[in-house]
Amino acid sequence: MSNANFQALPxxxxxxxxxxxxxxxxxxxxxxxARRYGFQEYDGPPLEPLELYTEKSGPEIVQQLYNFxxxxxxxxxxxxxxxxxxxxxxxxxxxxxxxxxxxxxxPQLFRYERQQRGRLREHFQLNLDIVGEEDPAADAELLAxxxxxxxxxxxxxxxxxxxxxxxxxxxxxxxxxxxxxDRLILVYxxxxxxxxxxxxxxxxxLRKEAEMGDDxxxxxxxxxxxxxxxxxxxxxxxxxxxxxxxxRMAQTFGQLRAMGLTDYVRFDLSIVRGLAYYTGIVFELFxxxxxxxxxxxxxRYDNLLAQVGGVQLPALGFGMGDVVLTELLxxxxxxxxxxxxxxxxxxxxxxxxxPQVLALVHRLRDGGAxxxxxxxxxxxxxxxxxxxxxxxxxxxxxxPEDVAEGVGVVKDMESGQESRVPLAEIGRx
RNA sequence: GUGGCCGUAGCUCAACGGUCAGAGCGCCGGAUUGUGGAUCCGGAGACACGGGUUCGACUCCCGUCGGCCACCCCA
Numbered sequence: 091m092s093n094a095n096f097q098a099l100p101x102x103x104x105x106x107x108x109x110x111x112x113x114x115x116x117x118x119x120x121x122x123x124a125r126r127y128g129f130q131e132y133d134g135p136p137l138e139p140l141e142l143y144t145e146k147s148g149p150e151i152v153q154q155l156y157n158f159x160x161x162x163x164x165x166x167x168x169x170x171x172x173x174x175x176x177x178x179x180x181x182x183x184x185x186x187x188x189x190x191x192x193x194x195x196x197p198q199l200f201r202y203e204r205q206q207r208g209r210l211r212e213h214f215q216l217n218l219d220i221v222g223e224e225d226p227a228a229d230a231e232l233l234a235x236x237x238x239x240x241x242x243x244x245x246x247x248x249x250x251x252x253x254x255x256x257x258x259x260x261x262x263x264x265x266x267x268x269x270x271x272d273r274l275i276l277v278y279x280x281x282x283x284x285x286x287x288x289x290x291x292x293x294x295x296l297r298k299e300a301e302m303g304d305d306x307x308x309x310x311x312x313x314x315x316x317x318x319x320x321x322x323x324x325x326x327x328x329x330x331x332x333x334x335x336x337x338r339m340a341q342t343f344g345q346l347r348a349m350g351l352t353d354y355v356r357f358d359l360s361i362v363r364g365l366a367y368y369t370g371i372v373f374e375l376f377x378x379x380x381x382x383x384x385x386x387x388x389x390r391y392d393n394l395l396a397q398v399g400g401v402q403l404p405a406l407g408f409g410m411g412d413v414v415l416t417e418l419l420x421x422x423x424x425x426x427x428x429x430x431x432x433x434x435x436x437x438x439x440x441x442x443x444x445p446q447v448l449a450l451v452h453r454l455r456d457g458g459a460x461x462x463x464x465x466x467x468x469x470x471x472x473x474x475x476x477x478x479x480x481x482x483x484x485x486x487x488x489x490p491e492d493v494a495e496g497v498g499v500v501k502d503m504e505s506g507q508e509s510r511v512p513l514a515e516i517g518r519x
Numbered sequence: 520g521u522g523g524c525c526g527u528a529g530c531u532c533a534a535c536g537g538u539c540a541g542a543g544c545g546c547c548g549g550a551u552u553g554u555g556g557a558u559c560c561g562g563a564g565a566c567a568c569g570g571g572u573u574c575g576a577c578u579c580c581c582g583u584c585g586g587c588c589a590c591c592c593c594a
Contacts, residue, residue: 097584203592204592215594437554473554
């Protein structure tokens with residue numbers, strides 16, 4: 091506080107032990123669910139060639155890159171997302187990897203943007219991807235994994251919902267509505283704002299920015315009038331070009347129903363997502379109260395491996411950041427108590443017993459126990475206070491008489507029970 | 520990058536244009552040289568930084584930095 095020059099950079103976090111414990115809990119839970127789903131962990135470089143992002147991800151990401159030119163004259167960027175790295179890695183060894191490839195990673199990602207609640211310049215993000223499977227079963231599997239990630243923290247359908255759309259279906263519907271093919275991306279980005287700007291605002295922008303006629307604008311807005319999948323199916327199920335996309339989504343939803351996850355899923359065509367490379371299903375997980383930013387987002391990107399690595403492999407995945415998730419868990423009281431504990435705390439009565447204390451401490455540690463003791467000599471009362479504060483389950487007191495007899499006084503800190511135990515037997519079952 | 524609000528100990532808060540800026544929790548020490556959680560006593564610790572107005576600024580003004588919110592955008 092006295093020296094303002096040495097704060098963490100804006101948007102970057104210090105993790106003090108209590109905060110690190112929260113992060114560790116989140117990462118541990120992510121790994122556990124990934125394991126249940128049979129995914130393997132990988133990682134890549136935190137610094138990548140700038141070009142890996144400039145072409146593939148769209149302007150949204152490129153505007154906010156942490157990038158610079160290195161001493162070798164290379165344009166580089168700290169990774170803002172993991173998917174291009176994954177695409178490169180998977181493509182490079184595509185021939186030798188058993189499909190489907192089910193991988194996950196927990197990279198630290200960076201973005202240069204003004205920080206706000208839930209949005210920093212750095213975060214840890216679970217990335218979970220399936221490469222090499224185009225069947226809608228993979229879509230359902232991925233979405234189920236995203237949902238179960240949150241369920242594993244104790245969140246329920248009362249807390250969050252997955253809003254699901256599909257770029258392929260949306261594309262077919264928009265083409266049918268009269269949107270020119272070369273303006274699809276533009277229209278995606280405009281209708282993405284439906285919730286915020288309303289039908290009027292979006293309609294005006296479609297006319298102005300996408301230069302669409304009144305008729306096409308009306309038909310485009312009509313697409314989003316349907317709020318549930320069955321209604322869309324009823325309206326467009328027989329439309330040429332649209333029907334196969336609807337059939338595909340129906341399969342995905344059917345499988346989610348079989349998994350018992352229907353309550354967590356809501357069809358919502360207005361979910362578009364900014365990234366340019368999505369080609370099929372796209373989804374975002376939101377807190378039900380709508381107080382926070384998206385907790386998780388992902389989708390299918392069947393052309394990215396071809397673009398990045400020259401290998402035509404379908405793929406899909408999602409990202410889930412630690413920042414919004416931590417806020418949500420804190421709001422719902424789902425962060426666990428993070429209390430430090432020790433198996434043993436060993437107490438010399440006078441400095442003369444330190445050799446015996448050190449020998450015992452080290453032997454217990456060798457056996458795998460967590461053990462601590464006072465690094466400088468303190469009164470016994472003081473040492474007990476510390477043992478208590480550090481969460482020691484048991485203490486061993488060693489005084490002059492004890493050394494003479496080769497014993498220590500083992501005390502159970504919870505019950506207060508004490509017993510004299512030969513030093514060589516302390517810690518033995 | 521633009522705009523608005525905000526900035527007092529590690530944390531949560533208080534005070535005032537005029538003695539030495541207070542409290543609780545936490546931290547350190549002691550009561551306690553063979554026994555913890557409790558209690559009591561003591562201690563360290565802050566006006567974000569810089570400048571201006573004023574006899575006097577934590578208070579008013581400006582700038583910088585930082586935080587929150589909105590825009591932008593979204594992991």
